[in-house]
Amino acid sequence: MDGDKIRNMEEFAAVAGISRPTISKYFHDPDSVKKSTRARIEEALERHDYRPNIFAMNQNRKLTRTIGIVVPYLADPVFGEIARTIEQRCIKAGYRAALFSSHGEQASEIEALESLRSLRPSGVLLAPLGRFSDRDFIAEFCQEFPTVLFDRDIGDVGAAFVGSDNMSFVSQSVEYLTRTGDAPCFFEMKNPSNPNSIARRHGYREAMQARGLEPMFVQVDGEGWEFERSGYEGGLRAIANRELPTHTVLCSNDRLAIGFLAACYESGLRVGRGSGCALRVAGHDDHPHARFTCPSLTTVAHEYDTVSECGVETLFELIEQGGSFDTRREKRFPARLMLRNSA
Amino acid sequence: MDGDKIRNMEEFAAVAGISRPTISKYFHDPDSVKKSTRARIEEALERHDYRPNIFAMNQNRKLTRTIGIVVPYLADPVFGEIARTIEQRCIKAGYRAALFSSHGEQASEIEALESLRSLRPSGVLLAPLGRFSDRDFIAEFCQEFPTVLFDRDIGDVGAAFVGSDNMSFVSQSVEYLTRTGDAPCFFEMKNPSNPNSIARRHGYREAMQARGLEPMFVQVDGEGWEFERSGYEGGLRAIANRELPTHTVLCSNDRLAIGFLAACYESGLRVGRGSGCALRVAGHDDHPHARFTCPSLTTVAHEYDTVSECGVETLFELIEQGGSFDTRREKRFPARLMLRNSA
DNA sequence: CAGAAAAATTATCGCGCGTAAAGAAAATTC
DNA sequence: GAATTTTCTTTACGCGCGATAATTTTTCTG
Numbered sequence: 001m002d003g004d005k006i007r008n009m010e011e012f013a014a015v016a017g018i019s020r021p022t023i024s025k026y027f028h029d030p031d032s033v034k035k036s037t038r039a040r041i042e043e044a045l046e047r048h049d050y051r052p053n054i055f056a057m058n059q060n061r062k063l064t065r066t067i068g069i070v071v072p073y074l075a076d077p078v079f080g081e082i083a084r085t086i087e088q089r090c091i092k093a094g095y096r097a098a099l100f101s102s103h104g105e106q107a108s109e110i111e112a113l114e115s116l117r118s119l120r121p122s123g124v125l126l127a128p129l130g131r132f133s134d135r136d137f138i139a140e141f142c143q144e145f146p147t148v149l150f151d152r153d154i155g156d157v158g159a160a161f162v163g164s165d166n167m168s169f170v171s172q173s174v175e176y177l178t179r180t181g182d183a184p185c186f187f188e189m190k191n192p193s194n195p196n197s198i199a200r201r202h203g204y205r206e207a208m209q210a211r212g213l214e215p216m217f218v219q220v221d222g223e224g225w226e227f228e229r230s231g232y233e234g235g236l237r238a239i240a241n242r243e244l245p246t247h248t249v250l251c252s253n254d255r256l257a258i259g260f261l262a263a264c265y266e267s268g269l270r271v272g273r274g275s276g277c278a279l280r281v282a283g284h285d286d287h288p289h290a291r292f293t294c295p296s297l298t299t300v301a302h303e304y305d306t307v308s309e310c311g312v313e314t315l316f317e318l319i320e321q322g323g324s325f326d327t328r329r330e331k332r333f334p335a336r337l338m339l340r341n342s343a
Numbered sequence: 344m345d346g347d348k349i350r351n352m353e354e355f356a357a358v359a360g361i362s363r364p365t366i367s368k369y370f371h372d373p374d375s376v377k378k379s380t381r382a383r384i385e386e387a388l389e390r391h392d393y394r395p396n397i398f399a400m401n402q403n404r405k406l407t408r409t410i411g412i413v414v415p416y417l418a419d420p421v422f423g424e425i426a427r428t429i430e431q432r433c434i435k436a437g438y439r440a441a442l443f444s445s446h447g448e449q450a451s452e453i454e455a456l457e458s459l460r461s462l463r464p465s466g467v468l469l470a471p472l473g474r475f476s477d478r479d480f481i482a483e484f485c486q487e488f489p490t491v492l493f494d495r496d497i498g499d500v501g502a503a504f505v506g507s508d509n510m511s512f513v514s515q516s517v518e519y520l521t522r523t524g525d526a527p528c529f530f531e532m533k534n535p536s537n538p539n540s541i542a543r544r545h546g547y548r549e550a551m552q553a554r555g556l557e558p559m560f561v562q563v564d565g566e567g568w569e570f571e572r573s574g575y576e577g578g579l580r581a582i583a584n585r586e587l588p589t590h591t592v593l594c595s596n597d598r599l600a601i602g603f604l605a606a607c608y609e610s611g612l613r614v615g616r617g618s619g620c621a622l623r624v625a626g627h628d629d630h631p632h633a634r635f636t637c638p639s640l641t642t643v644a645h646e647y648d649t650v651s652e653c654g655v656e657t658l659f660e661l662i663e664q665g666g667s668f669d670t671r672r673e674k675r676f677p678a679r680l681m682l683r684n685s686a
Numbered sequence: 687c688a689g690a691a692a693a694a695t696t697a698t699c700g701c702g703c704g705t706a707a708a709g710a711a712a713a714t715t716c
Numbered sequence: 717g718a719a720t721t722t723t724c725t726t727t728a729c730g731c732g733c734g735a736t737a738a739t740t741t742t743t744c745t746g
Contacts, residue, residue: 056732060701075423265637294608294637399702403731
C-alpha cells in the first residue's frame with residue numbers, strides 16, 4: 001500500500017527486484033516460478049498492489065482466455081439470468097467473460113461482435129437476435145472465432161447450437177392442457193422476431209393436429225421487447241371482443257402470459273383450474289417471476305442451468321478442438337412442465 | 344469485400360494507398376482529413392471492410408472516449424433497464440460503453456473496477472453495492488478516474504452522486520396512504536444490503552412520526568437478490584400468523600411487493616382500495632412489471648430517464664472539468680406517485 | 687565438490703495502434 | 717507566378733505487455 005503507484009509491469013519488476021519476464025510468467029501461472037521467487041513477488045504485491053493491464057496482456061497472447069457473451073436483450077430478466085450463470089461458469093473454469101447486449105437491434109449486435117473481435121476472444125457464446133440478425137456477418141464472425149450459438153438458432157451458422165427443444169416445450173404443455181380440460185388456443189405476437197416463437201407456433205400446430213384438433217391462434221399486435229404490454233393490451237382487447245375461442249390459453253412465452261394475466265384480472269376473469277375459474281392460462285420459459293404471478297403461472301421450464309452448462313462445455317470442447325467440429329453440433333434440451341395454479 | 348483480410352491499420356493503409364498516420368487521423372475524426380483523401384479512404388473501406396482494434400487504440404490514446412458502467416446486479420430488470428438507457432445515451436454522445444455487473448458480490452465489484460482500470464475509461468458511472476462495497480477501494484478508484492455514483496450513495500466517495508430522493512419517495516407514499524385510509528406498516532427485509540432500503544426505512548419512520556403516528560415494521564428474512572421470494576415467503580408467514588398490524592402495507596421496493604402480492608393472492612386476501620378489499624399494498628421503484636401485477640401496483644416512480652440523463656450529463660461535465668468538482672455534487676430527484684389499483 | 691539441470695536474466699522483437707516532429711506535396715492566396 | 721498555408725508522408729518513438737533466444741545464475745544430484 002505504498003503511496004507511489006506502480007504504472008506497469010516494468011516498474012513493479014523493479015520494486016520487486018525481479019526481472020519483468022519472470023513477473024510475466026508469474027501472472028501467467030504462479031506455479032511456473034520457483035517457490036522463493038513467488039514468495040518475493042507476492043510480498044511485493046502486498047506492498048504495492050499492482051495488476052497487469054488485461055487488454056495489453058491479451059494483445060499479444062496466444063490464448064486470451066476470454067469468453068465473449070452476447071445476448072439479444074439484457075434488460076430481459078431471462079437473459080440477465082442466463083448471462084449471469086454463463087459468466088460464472090466461465091470464471092470458474094479460469095476464463096474471464098465479456099458481456100454484450102444487442103439491445104434488440106441489428107446494429108448493436110454487429111457492434112458487439114466488432115468489439116469482441118478486438119478482444120480476440122478464445123470463444124464466444126452468442127444468442128442471436130434471430131430474424132433481425134445479419135446472418136452473413138455472423139457467419140463470417142463464426143469463421144474467425146470458435147462460436148457456439150445458444151437459445152436461438154439461425155440455421156447452420158456457428159460450430160454448434162445449444163438450446164431448448166421448442167417441440168418438446170409445446171407438446172408438453174398441449175398434452176397437459178388437452179388431457180386435463182379444454183384444448184388450448186395459442187396466444188402470440190403477430191410478427192415475432194424470435195426464432196423460438198416461430199418454432200413454438202409450428203410446435204403448437206403440429207401438437208394439435210397430431211391429436212386431431214384444429215389449431216386456434218390469437219395474435220396480438222406489438223413491436224419490440226415490451227412483451228408484457230403486448231400481452232396485456234392484446235389480452236384486454238381479445239377478452240372484450242370475445243375473441244378467445246376456448247377457455248384455455250397457451251401463451252407463446254411467459255412475458256406475454258404475465259401481461260395476459262393482468263388483463264384477465266382487470267377484466268374480472270378468474271384464472272386457474274378450479275371450479276370457479278373462467279380461464280386456464282399457461283406459458284413457456286419459466287420466467288423468474290412465473291411463480292409470483294396471480295395465480296402462479298403454469299409454464300414449461302427451460303433447463304437454464306443445463307443449457308448454460310452445456311453451452312459453456314460445448315464451447316470449451318470446441319476451443320480444445322481448435323475451433324471447429326467435424327459436423328455442426330445441435331443439442332436441444334427437453335423441457336419440464338412446471339405445474340402451478342394458473343392451469 | 345475482398346477475400347484477403349486486412350489484419351491491421353498498416354495493411355489497410357497500404358491497400359488504400361495512404362499513410363498510416365493519416366488513416367489513424369481519419370478514424371479519430373473523419374473531418375480532420377481533406378475531402379478527397381476521406382473519399383479515397385471510404386472507398387477502400389467499402390472494398391475491404393476494416394475496423395481498427397478498439398483496445399489497441401485506447402492503449403496509447405489521451406481520451407479513450409469510453410464510459411464504464413457498473414451496476415450491482417444486472418439480472419435485476421430495473422438495473423438492466425437503467426444500464427440500457429445509460430449505454431444509449433453514451434453512444435449518442437459519441438462515447439462507447441463498457442458494462443459490468445457486480446453480481447451482488449464485493450469481489451465482482453472489485454473485479455469490474457479492475458477491468459475498467461485496464462480500459463482507462465474517460466469516465467465511470469457506478470452504482471455501488473452499498474453495505475458490501477469495499478469503500479476504500481472505490482474511493483481510490485474515484486481518485487484515478489472521473490466517477491459519478493448513482494442510484495445508491497456510499498457517502499462522500501466519487502465526485503458526484505445522482506439518484507432518487509428516498510425521503511421524497513417514502514413521504515409521498517405515506518402521505519397518500521394515510522390520507523386515503525389506514526396508516527401503512529412498512530414491509531422490508533431484515534438486513535438490507537442496499538443503502539436505499541435503509542434510507543427508506545428512515546424516511547418511513549420520519550414520515551410517520553411527522554404525522555404523530557407510530558411506525559410499524561414487518562421485517563422478513565431473506566438474503567441476496569431474490570426479493571420476490573422474500574416478499575412471498577415472508578408475506579405468507581406474516582399473513583398466516585396475523586402479524587400485519589394494519590390493512591395497509593407499504594413495501595420497501597416493488598420486487599418485495601410483487602412477492603407479497605402473490606402471497607396475498609394465495610392467501611385469498613383481496614388487494615385494492617375498493618370496498619371488498621382486505622388489504623392495500625404499495626411499493627417503491629416503479630418496476631417494469633408493476634403495471635402488470637394483479638392488481639396493478641401503486642408505487643412511487645423513479646424518474647429513470649431523468650436520473651440516467653443527469654448522471655450521464657454530470658459525468659460529461661466532470662470529464663470536461665478535468666475529473667473533479669470543487670465540491671461533491673449531490674442530486675436527488677423527487678419521485679412521482681404512480682396511482683394504480685393496489686392501493 | 688564437480689557437473690547437470692533448473693530457473694532467472696538480459697536483450698530484442700512483436701502486437702496494433704497513438705502521437706509528435708520534420709519535411710514534401712498540394713492547395714490556396716495575392 | 718511566387719509566397720503562403722494546408723495537408724500529407726516519413727520517420728521514429730511510445731503504450732503495456734507476451735514471447736523467444738541466448739546467457740548467466742541458482743539449485744539439485746551424486
